[in-house]
Amino acid sequence: MVKFTEDQFDLYTYKNTGKSVSIRLFTWTNENKVSVQVITYGATITSMKIPDKNGVVKDIVAGFNNLAGYQGLNPYFGATVGRAANRIGLGQFKCLNEIIQVSKNRGENHLHGGFVGFDKVVWEHFVDGNKLILSYHSADLEEGYPGDLVVHTIFELTDSNEFLVEFKATTTKPTYVNLTNHSYFNLAGHNAGAAELYKHVVCINADQITDVDEDSIPTGKLLPVADTVFDLRVPKILGDLINKVPKSTGFDHNFCITKGPEQGTTFVARVYHPESGRVLEVYSNQPGVQFYTSNYFPENSKSKETLTGKDGNYYKHGALCLETQNWPDAPNHENFPKSILLPGETYYHNVSYKFSVKN
Structure with missing residues (x-):
């Protein structure tokens, strides 16, 4: 039986309005002493505690103790990354018959969604049993990407020690979508080096x-x-x-x-x-x-x-x-897998x- 709880992690203040919202922290724990934590800022996995062969439990993913860490010099620890993960050469991609220019946040190139990607926003949350559903509306032309994109990231821990993540997205215009989770693992312990x-x-x-x-x-x-x-x-x-x-x-x-x-x-x-x-x-x-x-x-x-x-x-x-x-930069290479999401389609990505x- 998986125990699932919700708490406050920290407060986030929007710079443009001064309004503060609570960053929520969700924790799953199963009977095998496996526990996982996720926060609504960046739809981020902040902790995965796993027992070793002697029953000693350690946190095996890198992260921070507070929101300031995640907002600082953060190499995407545990975050949901998008609208397109990885690199886009010259910040340009082919979308049907158009060349789309997105932000250049890594020299002359685009990386992990731009200056304010999905890792740097507060997601709406909904709980369905032991499932946590985090949602974000990425507005048309955010970081240069066309189309209003509605994204859902769904998290769940099972009794069989599987942590399941699903990504779903729909768009109002053809656009490039390539989501991922960016957790950093060290199975000896997150700070084992x-x-x-x-x-x-x-x-x-x-x-x-x-x-x-x-x-x-x-x-x-x-x-x-x-x-x-x-x-x-x-x-x-x-x-x-x-x-x-x-x-x-x-x-x-x-x-x-x-x-x-x-x-x-x-x-x-x-x-x-x-x-x-x-x-x-x-x-x-x-x-x-x-x-x-x-x-x-x-x-x-x-x-x-x-x-x-x-x-x-x-x-x-x-x-x-x-x-x-x-595969990275997929729209710019005809031999790479399909990467442009069209209106009426649903992007779907699962990882266990x-x-x-x-x-």
């Missing part, structure tokens, strides 16, 4: 990755993973690979999930931390997953910049992300985070 992350054993169900240029914008080419550092079809120890990624300081790549033409939800990835015994499996209906290893976190304690989270500072390679999504313990 790179030394423990390197011990993780990672498997990703992908025969190819999307090739990118020096700005991480896809070139349109697909590269086979065979005989490269990207071949994670057989489980590999992360520390043996992470510093061998070419032209990068770690993984930050879209893996093209291997699935049949009519196959829906399928296995995406598996991560295992041998010392704790914690296992995370990811399943989704999306064609890709962005595997990211916190390459741009502060280098170490001597760095000028700091990233202070729930229990101290986070550093480079301290966590990993498995962002299920469409399934936790277990290996003795």
Whole structure:
């Protein structure tokens, strides 16, 4: 039986009106001592507490203790990211017969929805049993995207230790939609650091990755993973690979999930931390997953910049992300999966985070 509660997390004040609203905190706890927390700011997962093989419970996702943290220098910890996750080259995409210009918030390119993406807004909430439904209306031309977009993100924890997330969206005009959740995982504990992350054993169900240029914008080419550092079809120890990624300081790549033409939800990835015994499996209906290893976190304690989270500072390679999504920059590449949502259609994306313990 899953226990589901609601509390206040913090207060949010709208700059234009001065009006304050309560940021709500929702907590699920099942009989296996698994608990997950989500807040209405950014439709954000703030905590995932999972027992290890000895019954010791630890929080395994990076985040902050208060709203100020999520509004500050926040690398999208646990957030719902959109209207389009990942990068759009030159902030432009093809939408039917038009070229749409969106905001450029990462140099000359667009990243994760722009300056004020879905991670930086307060979502409306509705509770249906143990399901939390968070909703947001993205207005026409917000960050340059056409169409009024209504988005729902649905969260639920099950007794079988699965945390389920669904994204749904409808639009009034043709537009680009590519949503994801941006949780950062370290199965040894969210603040266990790179030394423990390197011990993780990672498997990703992908025969190819999307090739990118020096700005991480896809070139349109697909590269086979065979005989490269990207071949994670057989489980590999992360520390043996992470510093061998070419032209990068770690993984930050879209893996093209291997699935049949009519196959829906399928296995995406598996991560295992041998010392704790914690296992995370990811399943989704999306064609890709962005595997990211916190390459741009502060280098170490001597760095000028700091990233202070729930229990101290986070550093480079301290966590990993498995962002299920469409392939990046998809509208600009005819060989990439369909990415333009039309009026009358419903965007649908599901992802399951399934936790277990290996003795």
